[in-house]
Amino acid sequence: MPELPEVETIKNALVPVVVGQSIVDVELFWQKALSKPSPDEFRRELIGQTLEGIRRRGKYFLFDLSGDKTMILHLKMTGALLFETNSDQKHITAIFRLNGTDLYFIDQRKFGSLWLVKDEQEVIGKLGPEPLDNNFTPGLLSQVVNRHSIPIKALLCDQHAVAGIGNMYADEALFAARIHPLKRAKDLNISEINGLHDSIIEVLERGIRHNGASISTYRLPDGAEGMAHTQFQVAHRRGEVCLTCGSPITRISIRGRGTYFCPHCQPE
């Protein structure tokens, strides 16, 4: 599932290829993916514009255009952005035909979303801090954590608390920090918060270094798989043992999300 490292990896792969290209045509096959504006307006406004840059905020892609609007895209759970296609691609949500490349927005479960807006804040304005920015300090994390009494796992997945962390990397960060996922956020002490801060950065950066995790449908734009899942200590390791202590990895459900952890390394 695309989380911060996956979105960052895709963005970094797209930039050298598509930035500078102009949009020749836009085909939208799943209209419900488009939150704003209307499909006609979307197509009319995009055609002829140049892609001037791509940024990431949390799990969102922000496409800077030569006009005064920004196209925003979210892959949700099964979305992918691919160059060309391997002929039998199903589930095409949209095709962006550029003057040098065709960019396909593929989405098996059709949860992905698109926007074209003047003010990007109306889409991403409520996101929490970027965990890989310099301003994401232990003190900032402490402020966020102390405001909530929900399980720390649930808080890490809340995009309004910290942006970009999803189910997989939340489990990985908590394992690295040796914190039980059900521990109430505000019950974390200073040293746990400091450790969690460092662990969040560590697991996200490791994810990026390994090109993201191909647990599900995630692919790089050229179709290659990421390797970050081979580094996972607990996430999606159902039925396996902890690489640190040999205890069986346990799976519980927190807020309806599968949560993997080591009960020995992450005691209550």
Added chain:
DNA sequence: CCCGGAACCTGAAGGC
């Protein structure tokens, strides 16, 4: 404030 559940979707996996 916190939680559970539903909704949006499809395909994979498991049970019988």
Added chain:
DNA sequence: TGCCTTCAGGTTCCGG
């Protein structure tokens, strides 16, 4: 083999 159910999890919303 095949039908049926459950599960997967990013985000939002709604009710208790």
